[in-house]
Structure formats: C-alpha cells, structure tokens
Amino acid sequence: xxxxxxxxxxxxxxxxxxxxxxxxxxxxxxxxxLIAGGHMSSLMKGLLVPLCIYIMLAVSLNLTVGILGExxxxxxxxxxxxxxAGAFFSKCMQGSMxxxxxxxxxxxxxxxxxxxxxxxxxxPVLRLKGDYLAIVTLAFGEIIKNxxxxxxxxxxxxxxxxSMKDSISLRLKEDGEIIIxxxxxxxxxxHDASFTIGVLLILISLFVxxxxxNSRDGRAIMSIRDNRIAAESIxxxxxxxxxxxxxxxxxxxxxxxxxYAHNLSTLTALPKNFGYNMSIMILVYVVLGGIGxxxxxxxxxxxxxxxxxxxxxxxxxxxxxxxxVLIAMMLLNWSPKAxxxxxxxRETYFSGWKxxxxxxxxxxxxxxxxx
Amino acid sequence: xxxxxxLINGVSLGSVYAIIALGYTMVYGIxxxxxxxxxxxxxxxxxxxxxxxxxxxxxPILGIVVAVVVCTILGMVIERVAYKPLRNAASPLxxxxxxxxxxxxxxxxxxxxxxxxxxxFTSIVSVPPLKLAEGKLNISGETIVTIISGIIIMICLTLxxxxxKAGQAMLAVSEDKGAAQLMGIxxxxxIALTFAIGSALAAVAGMLLCSAYPSLTPYTGAMxxxxxFVAAVFGGIGSIPGAMIGGILLGIIEIxxxxxxxxxxxxxxxxxxxxxxxxxxxxxxxxxxxxEKV
Numbered sequence: 001x002x003x004x005x006x007x008x009x010x011x012x013x014x015x016x017x018x019x020x021x022x023x024x025x026x027x028x029x030x031x032x033x034l035i036a037g038g039h040m041s042s043l044m045k046g047l048l049v050p051l052c053i054y055i056m057l058a059v060s061l062n063l064t065v066g067i068l069g070e071x072x073x074x075x076x077x078x079x080x081x082x083x084x085a086g087a088f089f090s091k092c093m094q095g096s097m098x099x100x101x102x103x104x105x106x107x108x109x110x111x112x113x114x115x116x117x118x119x120x121x122x123x124p125v126l127r128l129k130g131d132y133l134a135i136v137t138l139a140f141g142e143i144i145k146n147x148x149x150x151x152x153x154x155x156x157x158x159x160x161x162x163s164m165k166d167s168i169s170l171r172l173k174e175d176g177e178i179i180i181x182x183x184x185x186x187x188x189x190x191h192d193a194s195f196t197i198g199v200l201l202i203l204i205s206l207f208v209x210x211x212x213x214n215s216r217d218g219r220a221i222m223s224i225r226d227n228r229i230a231a232e233s234i235x236x237x238x239x240x241x242x243x244x245x246x247x248x249x250x251x252x253x254x255x256x257x258x259x260y261a262h263n264l265s266t267l268t269a270l271p272k273n274f275g276y277n278m279s280i281m282i283l284v285y286v287v288l289g290g291i292g293x294x295x296x297x298x299x300x301x302x303x304x305x306x307x308x309x310x311x312x313x314x315x316x317x318x319x320x321x322x323x324x325v326l327i328a329m330m331l332l333n334w335s336p337k338a339x340x341x342x343x344x345x346r347e348t349y350f351s352g353w354k355x356x357x358x359x360x361x362x363x364x365x366x367x368x369x370x371x
Numbered sequence: 372x373x374x375x376x377x378l379i380n381g382v383s384l385g386s387v388y389a390i391i392a393l394g395y396t397m398v399y400g401i402x403x404x405x406x407x408x409x410x411x412x413x414x415x416x417x418x419x420x421x422x423x424x425x426x427x428x429x430x431p432i433l434g435i436v437v438a439v440v441v442c443t444i445l446g447m448v449i450e451r452v453a454y455k456p457l458r459n460a461a462s463p464l465x466x467x468x469x470x471x472x473x474x475x476x477x478x479x480x481x482x483x484x485x486x487x488x489x490x491x492f493t494s495i496v497s498v499p500p501l502k503l504a505e506g507k508l509n510i511s512g513e514t515i516v517t518i519i520s521g522i523i524i525m526i527c528l529t530l531x532x533x534x535x536k537a538g539q540a541m542l543a544v545s546e547d548k549g550a551a552q553l554m555g556i557x558x559x560x561x562i563a564l565t566f567a568i569g570s571a572l573a574a575v576a577g578m579l580l581c582s583a584y585p586s587l588t589p590y591t592g593a594m595x596x597x598x599x600f601v602a603a604v605f606g607g608i609g610s611i612p613g614a615m616i617g618g619i620l621l622g623i624i625e626i627x628x629x630x631x632x633x634x635x636x637x638x639x640x641x642x643x644x645x646x647x648x649x650x651x652x653x654x655x656x657x658x659x660x661x662x663e664k665v
Binding site for chain 1: 399405407453456457459460461462464465466467468469471472473475476479480482483593597600601604608633635636638639642643645646649650653654
C-alpha cells in the first residue's frame with residue numbers, strides 16, 4: 001500500500017466521521033424547524049427522545065458486535081443498570097443541587113455503573129466465544145432485570161435501608177421514603193430529558209466511538225475481530241482490548257438508560273423495556289444498518305422506530321408487516337443469490353455507476369482493520 | 372415429602388425443556404444457527420390443539436396429530452423460505468436476525484388470528500393422578516404423561532440417530548457438510564428433515580406445556596424457548612444427550628429455586644447456574660471441545 005493512498009484513506013475516514021456528525025445535526029435542525037412550524041404531531045414529538053435512546057443503544061452495540069466482533073444479547077441489561085443508577089441518584093438529590101448539574105452527574109454515574117457492570121461481566125464472559133457468549137450475555141441481561149425487580153431501597157433520618165424481600169422489611173421510620181420499590185420501580189423521577197440533550201449525547205457517543213475506532217486501540221480491537229490468534233501472536237493484549245470495547249459499549253448504553261429514566265416519571269424493569277426482547281431489537285438495528293457501520297446503525301434505528309408509527313393506519317397489521325419487512329430486508333441484503341442478482345442487474349443496466357453506498361462503506365470498515 | 376414432589380415437578384418441567392432443547396440442539400448441530408423461532412413453533416402447536424379440541428370439540432388424539440402435522444410443515448416451510456437462502460451468507464448474524472423476524476411474524480400472526488386474550492387450555496391428558504405414601508405425595512396425570520413421553524422421545528430419537536441411515540446422515544452433515552455431500556448425502560434434504568423433526572418435537576412440547584400450565588397466549592412459547600435454549604447450551608449445544616440432561620437439570624433447578632429460595636428470583640437462579648457451568652466448562656456439560664488451530 002503506497003504512502004499517498006494511506007494518507008488519502010485517513011482523510012477519508014475523517015471526512016466520513018464529519019458526514020455522520022453533520023447528518024445528525026441536519027436532522028436535528030429539520031426537526032426543530034418542523035416543531036417551530038407546528039408540523040409535528042404530539043405523537044411524533046413523544047417519539048423524539050426514545051429515538052435518541054435507540055440510536056445511542058444501536059451505536060454502542062455496534063461497537064461490541066461490529067468492531068469487537070462479539071455477539072451480545074444483553075445490551076438492555078446495561079441500559080437497565082444505568083437507568084436505575086441515574087434515576088436513584090436524581091431521586092435522592094432532587095432539590096439539593098441545580099437541576100442541570102444533577103442530571104449531568106446522573107448521566108456520568110449511569111455511565112460509570114453500566115461500565116463497571118460491563119467490566120465485571122466482561123472478565124469472566126469474554127473468555128467464551130460466539131453463541132456461548134451470546135447466551136451468557138442474554139442470561140446476564142435477564143439477571144440484572146430480575147435483581148432490580150426484587151431490590152428495595154429506602155431512606156429516612158438514619159440513612160439508607162436496603163432489602164431484597166419487600167418494602168416492609170426496610171423498617172423505615174415515619175419520615176422515611178421508599179426510593180426503589182421492587183417491581184414498582186422508581187416513581188417520580190424528574191423529567192430532565194429533551195430532544196436537544198438527546199442529540200448532544202448522541203454526538204458525544206459518536207465522538208467517543210469514532211475516535212476509538214480510528215485510534216491505535218481501535219485498530220487493536222479490530223485486529224482481534226479479524227483474527228484473534230494473529231493478534232495475540234503480535235503481542236496484543238486480547239483481554240484488555242476486549243474489556244475496553246465491551247465496557248465502553250456498556251457505558252454508552254448506561255447513558256441511554258439514564259436518558260430513558262429521565263424521560264418517564266415511572267421507571268420499572270419490565271420484559272418490554274429491559275428484557276431480552278429489547279436487546280434483540282437493538283441487535284436488529286445494528287445488523288440491518290450494517291455490522292460495523294456506525295452511520296448505518298443510526299439510519300436503521302430511525303427507520304425501524306418510525307416504521308411502526310407510519311404503519312399505524314394499518315393498526316392490527318403493522319407488527320405483522322414489520323416482521324415481513326424485516327425478513328425480506330435480510331433476505332435481499334444477505335442472501336448470496338440476491339446479492340449476485342443485484343450485481344447482475346447493476347452490471348446490465350447501470351454499468352457506468354459505482355457500486356452501492358452501503359457496500360463501499362462496508363469495505364471501508366473492513367479495510368480499516370488491516371490497514 | 373414435599374422435596375420429592377418438587378423434584379418430580381422439576382423432572383416434569385425439565386422433560387418439556389428437554390424436548391424443546393432437542394429441537395434447538397439438532398438444528399444448531401446441523402445448520403449452525405440459533406433458531407429463535409423455535410419457541411413460537413411451540414405456541415403454534417398449542418394453538419393447533421386448542422382449536423381442534425376446545426373450539427371444534429374433536430377428540431384430543433386428532434388434536435395431537437393435527438398439531439404435529441401443522442408444526443412439521445411450518446418448520447419445513449420456515450427453513451425453505453427464510454433460512455435456506457441465507458445458508459451461505461457472509462455473516463452468521465444474518466440468519467439469526469431472520470429467525471427473530473420469523474419469531475415476530477408467528478407471534479403477530481397468532482395475535483391477529485386468536486387475539487391477545489389468554490385462552491384457558493383444557494388439559495388433553497386423561498390419566499388419573501397417582502397417590503403415593505397414603506396421599507401425602509400426589510403426582511398429577513400431566514406430570515406422569517410428560518415424564519413418560521419425554522423418556523419415549525429421547526429413546527426413539529437416540530435410536531433414530533444412531534441406527535437409521537437418515538440419522539447417520541444427520542450426524543455426517545453436522546460433522547462436515549462438504550464431506551457429507553461428497554459421500555452422496557442429500558444435505559438439503561437432511562437439513563429439511565432435521566427442521567421437520569425439531570418442529571414435530573416442538574408441537575409435542577407445546578401440548579405438554581399447555582396441559583401442565585393451562586394458559587395460552589401468542590407469547591406463550593417465547594420464555595420456554597429461551598429456557599430450552601439455555602438448557603441446550605447447558606448440556607453442550609449440538610449434543611443430543613446433552614440437551615436431555617441440560618433440560619432436566621434446568622427444570623429441577625427452576626422448581627427447587629422457586630420453592631426454596633425465591634419465586635421471583637427463579638429465572639435469575641437458572642441463568643446464574645448456566646453462567647457458572649459455562650465458566651467451569653465453556654462448552655457445556657457434554658459439549659465437545661474443539662481445539663483451535665492456526
């Protein structure tokens with residue numbers, strides 16, 4: 001590979017990163033204009049913050065699945081840990097410090113707790129490979145959800161009380177209040193989340209991930225994905241880099257969880273929001289957007305969040321259509337025969353054109369690993 | 372005495388898990404894919420029996436036959452339409468996501484046809500309960516039938532795989548697809564057969580599960596499906612005796628955990644045991660350890 005080529009390639013990645021930031025900012029501005037012009041239904045407005053949450057989750061899972069190359073089915077568990085840590089802090093500190101500062105600390109705390117869980121889980125789990133890793137991460141996600149559902153924490157003048165049985169065994173004094181009430185979760189979390197904050201957090205997550213991917217550490221992580229044995233033989237510390245990617249991914253999911261918690265007044269751990277179904281949903285965003293393609297994750301998260309809403313007119317059939325679209329998209333994008341057929345169509349009718357955008361992005365992502 | 376009855380209930384639940392896990396593990400062994408839709412095939416089996424027996428009032432034996440036939444055909448159609456085109460896809464995740472799509476499709480189709488209300492499933496088992504030790508130990512007819520059918524299925528399947536030509540072909544394909552094809556084995560046919568058997572087993576499991584826990588919704592199959600998947604990994608995925616052992620152990624752990632530790636924590640206990648087993652033996656109890664070579 002000549003020197004000029006690698007130089008050109010580097011500027012290309014920088015350019016590609018800026019395109020991603022720009023994309024997010026442009027969408028943000030368009031949405032702001034739509035809101036200002038009154039063209040946004042309240043239903044759509046309600047979707048904006050969840051959309052930011054899904055984008056962050058998809059982007060962070062892509063770090064584990066696409067860049068590190070390990071299948072994780074427990075991403076919602078990290079989100080859950082972050083959500084409860086952040087909401088717990090906000091509930092305790094409500095009124096005793098400025099709202100913005102409290103929310104900021106809650107975000108950092110959520111990231112730290114989820115990241116810590118990522119390290120704790122990662123140390124034993126990352127020894128496993130492939131489907132075994134998938135099932136163990138799934139198990140961890142379910143365990144976190146289950147534990148949160150039996151956790152009771154209360155506070156009175158004596159300090160914090162903690163129980164795993166029920167709210168009565170907390171033995172609170174009369175002035176005490178229950179903060180985490182088992183399956184009822186946390187109620188009365190302040191509503192701090194907004195679309196602007198969501199977009200800012202997306203930009204920060206993108207900045208962290210894209211800079212990691214293009215750094216020395218990122219290249220080490222991708223070398224593990226491409227060939228673990230070869231990476232080990234040139235002295236790359238496999239455990240360290242795996243843990244690094246895994247915990248950063250978990251920390252960003254934790255931030256998304258804090259945002260989620262501060263968007264709702266009641267936070268409970270249900271199978272719907274923190275169960276394996278959610279983890280799978282995020283994985284679907286990642287795979288449809290292109291494994292290892294950060295921008296693709298954002299786009300597919302947006303499309304797949306809006307699709308069920310756009311199909312709302314079809315009411316009963318919308319989830320059925322969603323499932324069919326999902327299967328059809330996978331068959332069209334990944335089946336060797338469909339790819340061959342698309343190539344042939346392209347060669348016959350559009351022989352002058354470049355190959356598709358998705359393909360070039362994919363090869364670029366692959367190329368980074370070997371460069 | 373209560374311990375023994377818990378143990379028997381555990382073995383009964385474990386037999387259902389084992390039957391589902393057999394389907395998972397056979398498909399994994401041969402197609403190297405996690406069939407996430409397997410749990411929903413169980414639900415389809417349950418609904419087939421429900422329709423025949425409760426809606427039309429036909430004899431249960433007909434319900435069983437219809438459920439097995441419907442699920443077998445469904446399994447083969449899913450394999451042909453959704454999984455076969457992706458068999459040589461660049462990423463193994465592609466077929467996994469398709470399986471998730473199929474799972475959503477089955478759930479939502481059932482939701483449209485049967486509605487979201489919980490159906491109360493009338494047990495199709497007419498075996499009287501067994502009273503032992505002067506009435507202290509009461510074993511329900513469903514438990515007896517579940518355990519016996521579990522044993523029969525395991526014996527038949529072991530004999531089928533080890534003694535018949537088709538079974539040997541399955542082993543060969545799961546060992547090395549290319550070499551099996553060179554030996555004149557019909558790989559596509561064998562994979563289709565595996566899906567057919569796995570789905571037929573899922574139909575039986577759905578019937579037994581709904582007889583023991585008589586409530587049926589479009590989401591009935593999801594959690595047992597995941598648990599059976601855990602059981603298959605627990606016993607060593609790809610191994611048929613492993614799936615049986617894993618399933619039964621998982622059932623016992625779940626029931627005992629519910630009884631003696633905490634009913635809310637039962638799932639967490641099951642998953643925690645799985646993690647401990649995998650950390651000690653990363654390939655499961657009976658899994659083969661394949662050395663990676665450069």
